[in-house]
Amino acid sequence: MIPDLDRRDRLSLTWRDPPGWWGFLTTVDHKRIAARYIVTALLLLFLAGLLALDMRWQLSWAENDRMGPQLYNESFSLHGSTMLFLVSVPAMEAMALWLVPLMLGQRNMAFPRLGAFSYWLYLGGVLTLWVAHALDVTPDLGWFEYPPLSGPNYAPGHRADIWAQMITFTEVAALCASVNVAATILKMRPPGMTLARMPVFLWAMLVASLMTILSMPAIMLVTSMLIADRLVSTHFFAPAANGDVLLFQHLFWFFGHPEVYIIFIPATGFVSSIVETFARRRLFGHHVLVLAILAIGCLAFGLWVHHMFAVGLPRLGNDFYTAASMAIAVPAGLQIFCWIATMATGRTWLATPMLWVLGFVATFVLGGLSGVMTASAALDLQLTDSYFVVAHFHYVLVGGAMFPLFGAFCYWYPKATGRMMSERWGRVAFALIVGGFNLGFAPMHLLGLMGMPRRVYTYPAGMGWEGLNQIATLGSAIAVAGGLVFVANALLSYWRGAPAGADPWGASTLEWAGESPSPPWNLAYTPVVDSLTPLWDSPVLRVMDGVAIERREVIVTSVVDAAPLYRQKSAAPSIWPVVAALAVTAMFLGSIFTPWAIAAGALPIAAALTGWFWPQRGRATTGPLRVRS
């Protein structure tokens, strides 16, 4: 339904941000916040990618001493920590923040200010790690820092603290984002979008958010225990005082394994959306896909021990976790078959987003196969800590998460900017990245089988590793060059791309119903849904009215049937999320140096939260409780 101009004007007035810097700091527009998340994450992807290229260059020749062991340790620690905690997880959350309200036809997230707070805190984590790096206090113990190596005795100084505190930042940010996404999906679906009519994308984001909520506390606990050991001399990880170093590994991986699925499940959501659109038919086996996602979400919590096969746990434990790890290949395989069936039976059109899906299927399947190999405890004892593992996790992380992310970027770019990206340069970037990646990382399997360990800064001549290492470096360089083409294409298209219109791909879900780029208020009316693919099934989208337009208001519906329940005030722009994030940042950073920072830092946080949640009395026009916004 096309809104008249008057309605548009009134909506714009209600939902606009204050102009200039104040608007930048106070905005609660989920699209602006998500865009910041994505730009920050892409920038870090670029920086950490350069770091990786530097490492690859170092490994191209035997006995290369361009980098020393310490610099190499810092490089892979910074690369790995950045890629996992500051790029992959936040990028997936950002896609949810951006797309979930659009796909639900809502005006904003359930908790708009929490979304803003989440970004500022994430930025705090980014700055903690990278400013510390600029000051030469780079974490140097890998992306998981096991005690006793990371304990007070063997990791003096603040490198390990920076790592642990960076995690606290990103995990609080991730928790805020996840609570927000889960509440929005469960309580703010448009009338008629019952659970059975919910697109796979939303299922994926819901499950990933719930997994985040269940797994993140483990790692916040474990890094806090590590900091306590280092700062106030507790004995959590000191075996000689009845502590337990394995406790760290269990708690870390109880989060760490679900984490890879927190990254991968949203990617399956992207893939499902793209496949449906470009195969021009409903997903084959919608229910199978949803059940597979739920199954992966549950199974993922029962596998963590496969990261610890080599520490000497009881045989039965190893056997159990071998079986569980192999079992997860079943739902993952079902998903792949459903997508292939959809593509094979539809009128599939190979635009760039679809190419990325093909690249994803091919690469991810290879990574899954090497995963099944390492899941076998017996074989893993040989493969662990070798370059085979480096090959495996890059195949699943890059193939299984980055490629779908790039596809999603191309797919939703027109919606975000109102412009099309160049197809030709998109294909060039695709060929360079996927080709370069496979050229670069396939030889690493062989290197691992030939005995090359991971995390070594160089190796002796005469091991026969040089040739394959040079191919690996060449491939990585090609992939990074492809990344530059990708970014250049995105930047140029922002100004030069062809205008996109509301629905350039002829897609089926609600985010394509409104104009591109989406205005701050998203859709002019609340859509009413009666099928899985509303834009395909009804010639005109049915809508309803009744949600206020002269004040910020959203509609809340029931969890299962999405029956309209009530209208809810939606929070206006506010400075308090930034202030609260600054207060939390001060407390986190201070607690690296003194335990008193926790007590002292709680006061500014309490003050900021009081300001944030300051009550307003409905009809009051004066006094401290008067209505302000």
Next chain:
Amino acid sequence: MAIGRGGATTAVLAALLLAACGREARDIGPSLGETPPRGGSDPRIPYYQDNVYQVAQGGRYFGWYGCVACHVEGAVGVRDLGDGRWQHGGGFDQVYAAIARRHGALNYAARIPAEPLWQLTAYVRDLPQHTPEKRRRLAIDQVGEPHGRSWSGPVR
């Protein structure tokens, strides 16, 4: 005004940078300390004294060479190294000399190579800043390391 503030920020950042760089460095390579310090202002001193890694290495050697046998927690008089009072002077070269030359038959000058002696000196001079519970916590992590004559084998 704006320039003034920018300048101040730059100055603070530069100061932070100077303070940070070196303190956390972890050099593994040809060492500086191959000969004893030449006087209390030997330019190599800050490299050891102001670096957390070198000090921590000294802490480990403190156990390895059995210094704890006499300089235990709660030792009194000259044997208390954490009280900040130095019988034979607190300068780097003086403490170095006390370790190397004042232990009679233990003859550390001959038994400990120069680099560990530098690190031990840096550690001992850092001790007054360590709290007893911190020292105890580090010792707990070190029980698995060879501890002079009192070592009881690896942790199980």
